[in-house]
Amino acid sequence: MKNTEAFVKEIIEGNTCKGEYITLGSAMLDGKTITDTFVNVPLKTMNRHGLIAGATGTGKTKTLQVLAENLSEKGVPVLLMDIKGDLSGLAKASEGHAKIDERHEQIGLPFEAKDFPVEIMTLSEQDGVRLRATISEFGPVLISRILDVTETQAGIISVIFKYCDDNHLPLLDLKDFKKILQYATNEGKAEFQESYGRISTASTGAILRKIIEIEQQGGDLFFGETSFDTQDLLRIDENGRGYINIIRLTDIQDKPKLFSTFMLSLLAEIYSTFPEQGDSGRPELVLFIDEAHLIFDQASTALLDQIESIVKLIRSKGVGLYFVTQNPTDVPEAVLGQLGLKVQHALRAFTAKDRKAIKLTAQNYPDSEYYDTAEVLTSLGIGEALVSALDEKGRPTPLAATMLRAPMSRMDILTDAELSSLLAQSKLARKYNAEIDRDSAYEMLNKKIELAEAEEAKQKAKEEQEAIKRAESKRSTSRKQSTRMNPIVKVLSSPTVIRSVLGILSKMIK
Numbered sequence: 001m002k003n004t005e006a007f008v009k010e011i012i013e014g015n016t017c018k019g020e021y022i023t024l025g026s027a028m029l030d031g032k033t034i035t036d037t038f039v040n041v042p043l044k045t046m047n048r049h050g051l052i053a054g055a056t057g058t059g060k061t062k063t064l065q066v067l068a069e070n071l072s073e074k075g076v077p078v079l080l081m082d083i084k085g086d087l088s089g090l091a092k093a094s095e096g097h098a099k100i101d102e103r104h105e106q107i108g109l110p111f112e113a114k115d116f117p118v119e120i121m122t123l124s125e126q127d128g129v130r131l132r133a134t135i136s137e138f139g140p141v142l143i144s145r146i147l148d149v150t151e152t153q154a155g156i157i158s159v160i161f162k163y164c165d166d167n168h169l170p171l172l173d174l175k176d177f178k179k180i181l182q183y184a185t186n187e188g189k190a191e192f193q194e195s196y197g198r199i200s201t202a203s204t205g206a207i208l209r210k211i212i213e214i215e216q217q218g219g220d221l222f223f224g225e226t227s228f229d230t231q232d233l234l235r236i237d238e239n240g241r242g243y244i245n246i247i248r249l250t251d252i253q254d255k256p257k258l259f260s261t262f263m264l265s266l267l268a269e270i271y272s273t274f275p276e277q278g279d280s281g282r283p284e285l286v287l288f289i290d291e292a293h294l295i296f297d298q299a300s301t302a303l304l305d306q307i308e309s310i311v312k313l314i315r316s317k318g319v320g321l322y323f324v325t326q327n328p329t330d331v332p333e334a335v336l337g338q339l340g341l342k343v344q345h346a347l348r349a350f351t352a353k354d355r356k357a358i359k360l361t362a363q364n365y366p367d368s369e370y371y372d373t374a375e376v377l378t379s380l381g382i383g384e385a386l387v388s389a390l391d392e393k394g395r396p397t398p399l400a401a402t403m404l405r406a407p408m409s410r411m412d413i414l415t416d417a418e419l420s421s422l423l424a425q426s427k428l429a430r431k432y433n434a435e436i437d438r439d440s441a442y443e444m445l446n447k448k449i450e451l452a453e454a455e456e457a458k459q460k461a462k463e464e465q466e467a468i469k470r471a472e473s474k475r476s477t478s479r480k481q482s483t484r485m486n487p488i489v490k491v492l493s494s495p496t497v498i499r500s501v502l503g504i505l506s507k508m509i510k
Contacts, residue, residue, distance in 0.1 A: 044392060047315045136161075311335050
């Protein structure tokens with residue numbers, strides 16, 4: 001028989017916090033909830049990243065919802081990647097239910113229904129605040145990594161950016177990028193070769209094909225103006241609650257290239273613009289990435305290296321990243337090792353491969369004399385999870401099977417009318433949804449080509465006119481020469497000579 005008293009003491013001591021914290025629920029032992037034995041996560045460690053994993057239908061989304069609500073309530077803004085389209089209900093209070101009351105009675109926490117300040121965003125043509133970025137903001141290094149180009153092609157991209165900087169050509173969208181690549185090997189070939197070296201047509205063609213791949217996944221909607229200012233993710237409402245920014249991604253599940261492009265650009269922009277925070281006692285922003293495997297499945301080695309670097313460094317900016325996925329093995333080991341909070345919902349052992357994955361998953365958690373981790377992973381119910389966090393000193397808390405609290409907001413989506421009402425009130429929608437297509441590299445290069453063609457046509461016409469004039473002058477000279485009389489003929493044809501000749505002829509006849 002396990003020592004319940006010792007277990008309770010260990011959980012309470014390991015989860016005692018001096019500063020602010022979030023209560024996830026109450027610890028469980030032998031399948032039973034121990035009321036008032038709370039499992040807490042210190043707010044100051046929420047920038048140390050985390051993982052929410054588990055099989056479909058085990059409650060991952062509701063755990064995400066609970067964390068987002070409690071962060072918002074403590075004044076921490078949140079950004080959610082809503083792949084399945086089921087998080088908009090955060091904007092409305094829970095309708096309540098007898099089962100929710102029963103759950104919270106077991107946990108020992110009162111239940112209070114609440115709504116939260118929500119901003120709906122989109123990468124596509126769905127309703128919401130449009131998120132965009134310009135090609136220039138990505139820069140040549142990030143663009144090269146996203147496109148997964150060779151070293152030679154990356155060098156060409158750097159030259160393209162340098163040319164645009166030198167000639168004040170804004171690179172805003174994909175049509176700008178395609179145009180300058182075409183110009184470098186066609187109309188502007190001589191100009192490039194003289195100042196920047198020869199540009200290979202084969203290389204620019206390969207880069208163009210990579211661009212078209214992103215374009216086909218909706219990149220033409222993402223690249224452009226107005227660029228989204230990441231500071232707008234940090235808004236606090238009039239009641240001191242952090243905004244929950246929900247990015248609707250239901251239409252890009254089959255577009256992993258676009259999703260990873262957006263995520264990498266967002267993380268890079270946050271890292272470059274947010275100030276260093278150190279140990280500020282609370283995070284500045286927390287991001288939850290649902291269906292995280294979409295980032296990693298088709299990412300190149302270079303892209304994975306970039307993500308790993310950002311995950312390591314971005315916490316110093318006060319930013320926490322939380323990956324939500326079915327299995328921890330969906331996340332690369334280099335990233336998994338950086339995650340402080342792990343909330344592991346149930347896994348199902350239907351096959352030998354599943355059983356092997358469960359054993360590997362169990363190894364990611366601290367040892368516990370109270371649990372056979374691999375066994376517990378297959379016996380957890382819906383809304384239950386194994387939890388291991390970091391305490392205020394950065395040490396792992398005792399592993400605890402936990403009955404998780406219920407969301408305070410609606411566990412369902414907004415209706416169309418509710419969504420329209422929410423968007424109509426959005427200040428950010430008015431700021432970012434206006435269509436802007438100012439003159440940039442595409443238009444400027446077209447004008448340059450048109451001017452060059454006009455100048456060439458003018459020069460050609462001038463040369464043709466000069467040729468016509470020379471031809472006419474030559475014909476005129478020829479006519480003059482043909483009508484000018486030979487001196488001998490002129491003498492012989494004079495009246496005096498003619499009369500003399502006639503006189504001689506007359507005498508001869510006589």
